[in-house]
Amino acid sequence: MNVEFVGLIVSCAVLAVVLAAYERLMRKYKAIRSSQEEIETKARDKAVRIIEEARDKAILILNEANLSAGNNQQELENKLNLVAEKQVDVYKEMLQKISKSIEDEALDEITDFKKELETEVVGSEKMVTRKIDEELLEVNKQIDAYKAEKIREFDTKAGKLVREFLRISTGMVFEEADHKELIKQALEEAKKDNVI
Amino acid sequence: MLSDLLLLVRTKLEADLLCRELECLEEALFMTDTGGWNEILRTKVRLSVAEIISYEFPQDIEGRRKQLRELKESLLNLPVVNLTLAIEPTLDLVTELSNHLRDAVNAEIILDIQSDSLIVGGAVITFQGRFGDYSAASKMERAWNENSANLISIAYGNK
Numbered sequence: 001m002n003v004e005f006v007g008l009i010v011s012c013a014v015l016a017v018v019l020a021a022y023e024r025l026m027r028k029y030k031a032i033r034s035s036q037e038e039i040e041t042k043a044r045d046k047a048v049r050i051i052e053e054a055r056d057k058a059i060l061i062l063n064e065a066n067l068s069a070g071n072n073q074q075e076l077e078n079k080l081n082l083v084a085e086k087q088v089d090v091y092k093e094m095l096q097k098i099s100k101s102i103e104d105e106a107l108d109e110i111t112d113f114k115k116e117l118e119t120e121v122v123g124s125e126k127m128v129t130r131k132i133d134e135e136l137l138e139v140n141k142q143i144d145a146y147k148a149e150k151i152r153e154f155d156t157k158a159g160k161l162v163r164e165f166l167r168i169s170t171g172m173v174f175e176e177a178d179h180k181e182l183i184k185q186a187l188e189e190a191k192k193d194n195v196i
Numbered sequence: 197m198l199s200d201l202l203l204l205v206r207t208k209l210e211a212d213l214l215c216r217e218l219e220c221l222e223e224a225l226f227m228t229d230t231g232g233w234n235e236i237l238r239t240k241v242r243l244s245v246a247e248i249i250s251y252e253f254p255q256d257i258e259g260r261r262k263q264l265r266e267l268k269e270s271l272l273n274l275p276v277v278n279l280t281l282a283i284e285p286t287l288d289l290v291t292e293l294s295n296h297l298r299d300a301v302n303a304e305i306i307l308d309i310q311s312d313s314l315i316v317g318g319a320v321i322t323f324q325g326r327f328g329d330y331s332a333a334s335k336m337e338r339a340w341n342e343n344s345a346n347l348i349s350i351a352y353g354n355k
Contacts, residue, residue, distance in 0.1 A: 191300050
Protein backbone atom coordinates (compact mmCIF):
# COMPACT_ATOMS: atom_id res chain seq x y z
CA MET A 1 0.00 0.00 0.00
CA ASN A 2 1.53 2.74 -1.01
CA VAL A 3 1.15 6.38 -0.88
CA GLU A 4 -0.54 6.66 -4.09
CA PHE A 5 -3.22 4.44 -3.02
CA VAL A 6 -3.63 6.22 0.12
CA GLY A 7 -3.76 9.33 -1.82
CA LEU A 8 -6.36 7.85 -4.00
CA ILE A 9 -8.42 6.76 -1.06
CA VAL A 10 -8.16 10.19 0.45
CA SER A 11 -9.12 11.80 -2.79
CA CYS A 12 -12.04 9.47 -3.04
CA ALA A 13 -13.03 10.32 0.47
CA VAL A 14 -12.83 14.03 -0.18
CA LEU A 15 -14.82 13.66 -3.34
CA ALA A 16 -17.41 11.65 -1.44
CA VAL A 17 -17.61 14.39 1.12
CA VAL A 18 -17.93 17.06 -1.55
CA LEU A 19 -20.58 15.13 -3.36
CA ALA A 20 -22.48 14.61 -0.18
CA ALA A 21 -22.24 18.34 0.56
CA TYR A 22 -23.38 19.15 -2.95
CA GLU A 23 -26.25 16.77 -2.73
CA ARG A 24 -27.36 18.41 0.52
CA LEU A 25 -26.95 21.83 -0.89
CA MET A 26 -29.02 20.91 -3.87
CA ARG A 27 -31.83 19.65 -1.69
CA LYS A 28 -31.72 22.81 0.32
CA TYR A 29 -31.81 24.84 -2.82
CA LYS A 30 -34.82 22.98 -4.09
CA ALA A 31 -36.62 23.44 -0.82
CA ILE A 32 -35.91 27.15 -0.83
CA ARG A 33 -36.97 27.31 -4.40
CA SER A 34 -40.21 25.61 -3.68
CA SER A 35 -40.85 27.84 -0.72
CA GLN A 36 -40.14 30.89 -2.82
CA GLU A 37 -42.58 29.82 -5.48
CA GLU A 38 -45.21 29.14 -2.89
CA ILE A 39 -44.72 32.54 -1.35
CA GLU A 40 -44.84 34.18 -4.74
CA THR A 41 -48.04 32.36 -5.55
CA LYS A 42 -49.56 33.40 -2.32
CA ALA A 43 -48.46 36.93 -2.81
CA ARG A 44 -49.82 36.91 -6.32
CA ASP A 45 -53.12 35.58 -5.16
CA LYS A 46 -53.27 38.11 -2.42
CA ALA A 47 -52.47 40.91 -4.83
CA VAL A 48 -55.13 39.75 -7.21
CA ARG A 49 -57.60 39.57 -4.40
CA ILE A 50 -56.66 43.03 -3.20
CA ILE A 51 -56.96 44.45 -6.69
CA GLU A 52 -60.34 42.82 -7.17
CA GLU A 53 -61.54 44.14 -3.84
CA ALA A 54 -60.26 47.58 -4.69
CA ARG A 55 -61.94 47.42 -8.04
CA ASP A 56 -65.22 46.34 -6.52
CA LYS A 57 -64.99 49.10 -4.02
CA ALA A 58 -64.15 51.62 -6.67
CA ILE A 59 -67.09 50.47 -8.71
CA LEU A 60 -69.28 50.70 -5.67
CA ILE A 61 -68.01 54.15 -4.90
CA LEU A 62 -68.42 55.20 -8.48
CA ASN A 63 -71.94 53.86 -8.55
CA GLU A 64 -72.75 55.65 -5.39
CA ALA A 65 -71.15 58.79 -6.72
CA ASN A 66 -73.08 58.49 -9.95
CA LEU A 67 -76.27 57.99 -8.11
CA SER A 68 -75.60 60.96 -5.90
CA ALA A 69 -74.60 63.05 -8.87
CA GLY A 70 -77.74 62.00 -10.68
CA ASN A 71 -79.88 62.99 -7.74
CA ASN A 72 -78.10 66.31 -7.38
CA GLN A 73 -78.46 66.99 -11.07
CA GLN A 74 -82.14 66.23 -10.95
CA GLU A 75 -82.54 68.45 -7.93
CA LEU A 76 -80.51 71.13 -9.60
CA GLU A 77 -82.57 70.81 -12.71
CA ASN A 78 -85.73 71.07 -10.67
CA LYS A 79 -84.44 74.12 -8.86
CA LEU A 80 -83.29 75.63 -12.10
CA ASN A 81 -86.66 74.95 -13.63
CA LEU A 82 -88.34 76.54 -10.66
CA VAL A 83 -86.12 79.58 -10.82
CA ALA A 84 -86.55 79.74 -14.57
CA GLU A 85 -90.31 79.57 -14.22
CA LYS A 86 -90.23 82.35 -11.65
CA GLN A 87 -87.95 84.37 -13.86
CA VAL A 88 -90.20 83.76 -16.81
CA ASP A 89 -93.19 84.93 -14.76
CA VAL A 90 -91.31 88.04 -13.67
CA TYR A 91 -90.13 88.55 -17.21
CA LYS A 92 -93.66 88.11 -18.53
CA GLU A 93 -94.95 90.55 -15.97
CA MET A 94 -92.22 93.01 -16.84
CA LEU A 95 -92.91 92.48 -20.50
CA GLN A 96 -96.59 93.17 -19.91
CA LYS A 97 -95.72 96.31 -17.97
CA ILE A 98 -93.26 97.40 -20.62
CA SER A 99 -95.76 96.57 -23.32
CA LYS A 100 -98.43 98.57 -21.51
CA SER A 101 -96.02 101.45 -21.04
CA ILE A 102 -94.99 101.36 -24.66
CA GLU A 103 -98.63 101.19 -25.68
CA ASP A 104 -99.53 104.17 -23.50
CA GLU A 105 -96.50 106.09 -24.73
CA ALA A 106 -97.31 105.25 -28.31
CA LEU A 107 -100.94 106.30 -27.78
CA ASP A 108 -99.79 109.57 -26.24
CA GLU A 109 -97.40 110.16 -29.10
CA ILE A 110 -100.10 109.34 -31.64
CA THR A 111 -102.48 111.73 -29.87
CA ASP A 112 -99.81 114.42 -29.83
CA PHE A 113 -99.00 113.70 -33.43
CA LYS A 114 -102.69 113.95 -34.35
CA LYS A 115 -102.97 117.24 -32.54
CA GLU A 116 -99.81 118.53 -34.18
CA LEU A 117 -100.99 117.29 -37.52
CA GLU A 118 -104.35 119.00 -37.04
CA THR A 119 -102.59 122.18 -35.96
CA GLU A 120 -100.25 121.92 -38.93
CA VAL A 121 -103.13 121.27 -41.30
CA VAL A 122 -105.15 124.15 -39.89
CA GLY A 123 -102.04 126.35 -40.00
CA SER A 124 -101.33 125.27 -43.56
CA GLU A 125 -104.93 125.93 -44.54
CA LYS A 126 -104.78 129.36 -42.96
CA MET A 127 -101.43 130.07 -44.59
CA VAL A 128 -102.70 128.92 -47.99
CA THR A 129 -105.87 130.98 -47.51
CA ARG A 130 -103.82 134.00 -46.49
CA LYS A 131 -101.48 133.46 -49.43
CA ILE A 132 -104.41 133.16 -51.81
CA ASP A 133 -105.99 136.28 -50.30
CA GLU A 134 -102.72 138.17 -50.65
CA GLU A 135 -102.27 137.05 -54.22
CA LEU A 136 -105.90 137.87 -54.95
CA LEU A 137 -105.39 141.29 -53.43
CA GLU A 138 -102.24 141.76 -55.49
CA VAL A 139 -104.00 140.65 -58.66
CA ASN A 140 -106.92 142.95 -57.87
CA LYS A 141 -104.48 145.77 -57.29
CA GLN A 142 -102.82 145.03 -60.62
CA ILE A 143 -106.21 144.89 -62.31
CA ASP A 144 -107.22 148.17 -60.68
CA ALA A 145 -103.92 149.74 -61.66
CA TYR A 146 -104.35 148.43 -65.19
CA LYS A 147 -107.92 149.72 -65.30
CA ALA A 148 -106.84 153.08 -63.92
CA GLU A 149 -104.00 153.23 -66.45
CA LYS A 150 -106.35 152.34 -69.29
CA ILE A 151 -108.93 154.86 -68.10
CA ARG A 152 -106.22 157.50 -67.77
CA GLU A 153 -104.97 156.62 -71.23
CA PHE A 154 -108.45 156.74 -72.62
CA ASP A 155 -109.15 159.89 -70.67
CA THR A 156 -106.13 161.61 -72.11
CA LYS A 157 -106.83 160.48 -75.63
CA ALA A 158 -110.53 161.21 -75.41
CA GLY A 159 -109.85 164.56 -73.75
CA LYS A 160 -107.45 165.51 -76.52
CA LEU A 161 -109.90 164.31 -79.12
CA VAL A 162 -112.77 166.23 -77.57
CA ARG A 163 -110.70 169.40 -77.20
CA GLU A 164 -109.44 169.15 -80.76
CA PHE A 165 -112.96 168.58 -82.03
CA LEU A 166 -114.29 171.52 -80.01
CA ARG A 167 -111.42 173.71 -81.20
CA ILE A 168 -112.22 172.88 -84.79
CA SER A 169 -115.95 173.08 -84.31
CA THR A 170 -115.85 176.30 -82.26
CA GLY A 171 -113.47 177.81 -84.80
CA MET A 172 -116.10 177.09 -87.38
CA VAL A 173 -118.98 178.20 -85.21
CA PHE A 174 -117.64 181.10 -83.11
CA GLU A 175 -117.86 184.60 -84.55
CA GLU A 176 -115.53 187.36 -83.45
CA ALA A 177 -118.29 188.67 -81.23
CA ASP A 178 -118.47 185.34 -79.50
CA HIS A 179 -114.72 185.38 -78.91
CA LYS A 180 -114.94 188.93 -77.63
CA GLU A 181 -117.67 187.88 -75.25
CA LEU A 182 -115.64 184.92 -74.00
CA ILE A 183 -112.57 187.14 -73.52
CA LYS A 184 -114.60 189.71 -71.58
CA GLN A 185 -116.00 186.94 -69.41
CA ALA A 186 -112.43 185.75 -68.80
CA LEU A 187 -111.39 189.24 -67.75
CA GLU A 188 -114.35 189.50 -65.38
CA GLU A 189 -113.50 186.18 -63.81
CA ALA A 190 -109.86 187.23 -63.51
CA LYS A 191 -110.96 190.39 -61.75
CA LYS A 192 -113.10 188.35 -59.35
CA ASP A 193 -110.14 186.07 -58.67
CA ASN A 194 -107.87 189.09 -58.14
CA VAL A 195 -105.62 187.99 -60.96
CA ILE A 196 -105.95 191.54 -62.36
CA MET B 197 -99.01 215.34 -71.82
CA LEU B 198 -97.34 212.12 -70.95
CA SER B 199 -100.66 210.45 -70.32
CA ASP B 200 -101.80 211.44 -73.82
CA LEU B 201 -98.86 209.66 -75.28
CA LEU B 202 -99.26 206.66 -72.99
CA LEU B 203 -102.87 206.41 -74.03
CA LEU B 204 -101.61 205.62 -77.48
CA VAL B 205 -99.72 202.67 -76.12
CA ARG B 206 -101.99 199.65 -75.65
CA THR B 207 -99.70 196.77 -76.42
CA LYS B 208 -96.13 195.81 -75.73
CA LEU B 209 -95.51 196.00 -79.44
CA GLU B 210 -96.66 199.62 -79.47
CA ALA B 211 -94.60 200.34 -76.37
CA ASP B 212 -91.49 198.97 -78.09
CA LEU B 213 -92.30 201.00 -81.16
CA LEU B 214 -92.72 204.18 -79.14
CA CYS B 215 -89.54 203.40 -77.26
CA ARG B 216 -87.62 203.15 -80.55
CA GLU B 217 -89.18 206.44 -81.74
CA LEU B 218 -88.15 208.15 -78.52
CA GLU B 219 -84.62 206.80 -78.91
CA CYS B 220 -84.49 208.27 -82.43
CA LEU B 221 -85.63 211.61 -81.04
CA GLU B 222 -83.04 211.33 -78.27
CA GLU B 223 -80.36 210.90 -80.91
CA ALA B 224 -81.75 213.95 -82.74
CA LEU B 225 -80.99 216.05 -79.66
CA PHE B 226 -77.29 215.70 -80.36
CA MET B 227 -77.47 216.62 -84.06
CA THR B 228 -75.69 219.85 -85.00
CA ASP B 229 -78.31 220.51 -87.61
CA THR B 230 -81.10 222.44 -85.91
CA GLY B 231 -83.66 220.94 -88.22
CA GLY B 232 -82.75 217.38 -87.17
CA TRP B 233 -85.46 217.13 -84.48
CA ASN B 234 -88.24 218.09 -86.84
CA GLU B 235 -86.80 215.87 -89.54
CA ILE B 236 -86.93 212.86 -87.26
CA LEU B 237 -90.45 213.77 -86.18
CA ARG B 238 -91.50 213.80 -89.81
CA THR B 239 -89.69 210.74 -91.03
CA LYS B 240 -89.31 208.31 -88.16
CA VAL B 241 -92.17 208.99 -85.79
CA ARG B 242 -95.81 208.08 -86.34
CA LEU B 243 -98.10 211.02 -86.96
CA SER B 244 -100.18 210.53 -83.84
CA VAL B 245 -97.06 210.51 -81.71
CA ALA B 246 -95.36 213.33 -83.62
CA GLU B 247 -98.38 215.61 -83.22
CA ILE B 248 -98.46 215.19 -79.44
CA ILE B 249 -94.73 215.66 -79.12
CA SER B 250 -94.74 218.75 -81.38
CA TYR B 251 -97.40 220.41 -79.30
CA GLU B 252 -96.50 219.27 -75.84
CA PHE B 253 -92.68 219.02 -75.74
CA PRO B 254 -90.59 222.05 -74.67
CA GLN B 255 -88.48 223.77 -77.29
CA ASP B 256 -85.14 223.67 -75.49
CA ILE B 257 -82.87 220.67 -75.77
CA GLU B 258 -82.56 220.07 -72.06
CA GLY B 259 -86.33 220.17 -71.59
CA ARG B 260 -86.82 217.74 -74.44
CA ARG B 261 -84.17 215.39 -73.05
CA LYS B 262 -85.82 215.44 -69.66
CA GLN B 263 -89.23 214.74 -71.12
CA LEU B 264 -87.91 211.95 -73.30
CA ARG B 265 -86.21 210.32 -70.31
CA GLU B 266 -89.32 210.54 -68.16
CA LEU B 267 -91.48 209.21 -70.95
CA LYS B 268 -89.12 206.33 -71.58
CA GLU B 269 -88.96 205.46 -67.90
CA SER B 270 -92.72 205.53 -67.66
CA LEU B 271 -92.97 203.27 -70.67
CA LEU B 272 -90.52 200.78 -69.27
CA ASN B 273 -92.31 200.78 -65.93
CA LEU B 274 -95.77 200.23 -67.33
CA PRO B 275 -97.31 197.03 -65.93
CA VAL B 276 -97.71 194.33 -68.56
CA VAL B 277 -100.78 192.14 -68.76
CA ASN B 278 -99.98 188.96 -70.66
CA LEU B 279 -102.98 187.70 -72.57
CA THR B 280 -103.23 184.52 -74.59
CA LEU B 281 -106.23 184.54 -76.88
CA ALA B 282 -107.66 181.97 -79.25
CA ILE B 283 -107.81 184.48 -82.08
CA GLU B 284 -105.65 187.20 -83.57
CA PRO B 285 -107.30 190.30 -82.10
CA THR B 286 -108.42 193.22 -84.23
CA LEU B 287 -107.37 196.75 -83.40
CA ASP B 288 -110.81 197.45 -82.00
CA LEU B 289 -110.66 194.44 -79.78
CA VAL B 290 -107.20 195.41 -78.50
CA THR B 291 -108.45 198.94 -77.74
CA GLU B 292 -111.51 197.57 -76.04
CA LEU B 293 -109.48 195.10 -73.98
CA SER B 294 -106.94 197.76 -73.07
CA ASN B 295 -109.65 200.14 -71.89
CA HIS B 296 -111.40 197.40 -70.04
CA LEU B 297 -108.23 196.39 -68.21
CA ARG B 298 -107.24 199.99 -67.45
CA ASP B 299 -110.63 200.47 -65.82
CA ALA B 300 -110.30 197.18 -64.03
CA VAL B 301 -106.86 197.81 -62.53
CA ASN B 302 -107.35 201.55 -62.40
CA ALA B 303 -103.90 202.20 -63.86
CA GLU B 304 -101.99 202.48 -67.12
CA ILE B 305 -101.10 199.04 -68.43
CA ILE B 306 -99.90 197.52 -71.66
CA LEU B 307 -100.99 194.26 -73.18
CA ASP B 308 -98.69 191.52 -74.34
CA ILE B 309 -101.00 189.48 -76.53
CA GLN B 310 -100.28 186.06 -77.97
CA SER B 311 -102.54 183.85 -80.04
CA ASP B 312 -103.06 180.16 -79.49
CA SER B 313 -106.00 178.46 -81.13
CA LEU B 314 -105.62 175.48 -78.75
CA ILE B 315 -107.23 177.43 -75.96
CA VAL B 316 -110.40 177.49 -78.13
CA GLY B 317 -111.80 180.67 -76.56
CA GLY B 318 -111.57 182.98 -73.56
CA ALA B 319 -108.16 184.05 -72.29
CA VAL B 320 -105.17 182.96 -70.27
CA ILE B 321 -104.02 185.87 -68.12
CA THR B 322 -100.75 186.57 -66.32
CA PHE B 323 -100.35 189.80 -64.40
CA GLN B 324 -97.70 190.74 -61.87
CA GLY B 325 -96.92 187.14 -61.01
CA ARG B 326 -100.54 186.07 -60.85
CA PHE B 327 -101.93 183.55 -63.30
CA GLY B 328 -105.43 182.59 -64.37
CA ASP B 329 -106.48 180.19 -67.07
CA TYR B 330 -109.95 181.27 -68.20
CA SER B 331 -109.75 179.57 -71.54
CA ALA B 332 -112.58 177.55 -73.00
CA ALA B 333 -110.16 174.65 -73.34
CA SER B 334 -109.44 174.54 -69.61
CA LYS B 335 -113.15 174.77 -68.83
CA MET B 336 -113.80 171.92 -71.20
CA GLU B 337 -110.99 169.95 -69.61
CA ARG B 338 -112.40 170.55 -66.13
CA ALA B 339 -115.81 169.50 -67.34
CA TRP B 340 -114.28 166.42 -68.91
CA ASN B 341 -112.34 165.52 -65.76
CA GLU B 342 -115.47 165.90 -63.65
CA ASN B 343 -117.62 163.83 -65.97
CA SER B 344 -115.25 161.48 -67.76
CA ALA B 345 -115.72 158.69 -65.21
CA ASN B 346 -119.48 158.82 -65.72
CA LEU B 347 -119.07 159.00 -69.45
CA ILE B 348 -116.67 156.07 -69.46
CA SER B 349 -118.98 154.03 -67.28
CA ILE B 350 -121.85 154.86 -69.61
CA ALA B 351 -119.73 153.85 -72.60
CA TYR B 352 -118.23 150.68 -71.08
CA GLY B 353 -120.65 149.80 -68.35
CA ASN B 354 -119.87 149.89 -64.64
CA LYS B 355 -117.55 146.85 -64.49
